[in-house]
Amino acid sequence: MAPQNLATQLTALVVDDDIINRKIHQRLLESVGVQNQGVKNGKEAVDIHCRGQRFDLILMDMDMPIMNGIEATKELRSMGIRSMIVGVSSRCTEAEILKFMEAGLNDYHEKPLNTAKLSSILDNINPNFTSD
Amino acid sequence: MESSNEMHNKIVMMKQSFFDEGFLIATQFQQLELLQDRDNVKFVRDVFCLFFTDTTRKFAEIEQILRQEIDGKQREDMNRFLHRLKGSVLSIGALKILNGVNKMIQFFEEDNAEGIMAAFEQVKMESANLRVKVEPYFQLLEQVGSFGEVVSPEPQFESSAESQATK
Numbered sequence: 001m002a003p004q005n006l007a008t009q010l011t012a013l014v015v016d017d018d019i020i021n022r023k024i025h026q027r028l029l030e031s032v033g034v035q036n037q038g039v040k041n042g043k044e045a046v047d048i049h050c051r052g053q054r055f056d057l058i059l060m061d062m063d064m065p066i067m068n069g070i071e072a073t074k075e076l077r078s079m080g081i082r083s084m085i086v087g088v089s090s091r092c093t094e095a096e097i098l099k100f101m102e103a104g105l106n107d108y109h110e111k112p113l114n115t116a117k118l119s120s121i122l123d124n125i126n127p128n129f130t131s132d
Numbered sequence: 133m134e135s136s137n138e139m140h141n142k143i144v145m146m147k148q149s150f151f152d153e154g155f156l157i158a159t160q161f162q163q164l165e166l167l168q169d170r171d172n173v174k175f176v177r178d179v180f181c182l183f184f185t186d187t188t189r190k191f192a193e194i195e196q197i198l199r200q201e202i203d204g205k206q207r208e209d210m211n212r213f214l215h216r217l218k219g220s221v222l223s224i225g226a227l228k229i230l231n232g233v234n235k236m237i238q239f240f241e242e243d244n245a246e247g248i249m250a251a252f253e254q255v256k257m258e259s260a261n262l263r264v265k266v267e268p269y270f271q272l273l274e275q276v277g278s279f280g281e282v283v284s285p286e287p288q289f290e291s292s293a294e295s296q297a298t299k
Contacts (some may be wrong), residue, residue: 017216031169090215112163112225114163
């Protein structure tokens with residue numbers, strides 16, 4: 001698990017249309033000291049960035065209404081967002097995961113997210129990372 | 133009147149039965165318990181309450197589409213609903229419900245409408261069974277309280293036609 005002082009410097013955005021997954025993922029992040037917010041679809045994730053907010057980590061679901069995770073990831077990358085974007089989905093076939101990765105993800109984890117998976121994600125985040 | 137030790141033993145046995153009888157995946161339940169702390173003492177109970185409330189809504193969305201011919205936008209919506217349901221089922225580790233949802237997804241990909249309906253009935257039944265299984269556990273936890281004292285029980289789950297139907 002990332003050391004507490006590193007984790008408390010980090011911010012995260014949970015993008016998931018499912019209220020249960022948002023609740024659990026946000027609590028997981030909170031439990032390791034990562035400040036976080038949750039939004040319900042890809043468009044809200046894009047809008048929050050358009051308003052100037054930036055996050056070290058974005059946990060992106062794939063299947064969402066209005067704008068799905070693939071579309072949102074492509075849009076964020078085209079906006080120049082270089083945050084770590086990690087796909088988190090119930091999809092498990094190679095083809096589905098590859099399609100999601102090709103949208104611009106840094107990593108992908110199959111649901112459910114847990115402390116071990118979150119540890120590996122946080123360990124990959126450079127606290128000195130600068131996003132525009 | 134049961135002693136505090138007897139109540140705690142009962143709680144432990146009830147919880148173990150969730151895993152022994154294949155209702156829940158132990159590691160995922162334990163993961164949820166790890167997220168409980170002084171500021172989130174009822175996190176696991178709250179997650180399960182939310183799951184049962186939200187699946188009622190999810191089932192209604194799926195049922196609405198199943199009444200029509202599934203093509204075009206309905207097909208996209210159904211795909212999304214099924215994977216959203218799968219995601220929340222995975223997050224609480226509800227194994228029997230997960231088996232049913234996986235069948236629904238398989239039949240959906242095969243365009244097998246009868247198969248989807250049958251699997252959906254299984255999913256609804258298993259969801260109701262899970263609720264009947266876990267509700268007494270959370271009620272007992274509430275009775276025992278954080279210091280092991282027996283306190284007056286209060287209703288934990290909203291009443292549901294589903295839970296009544298399986299009794």
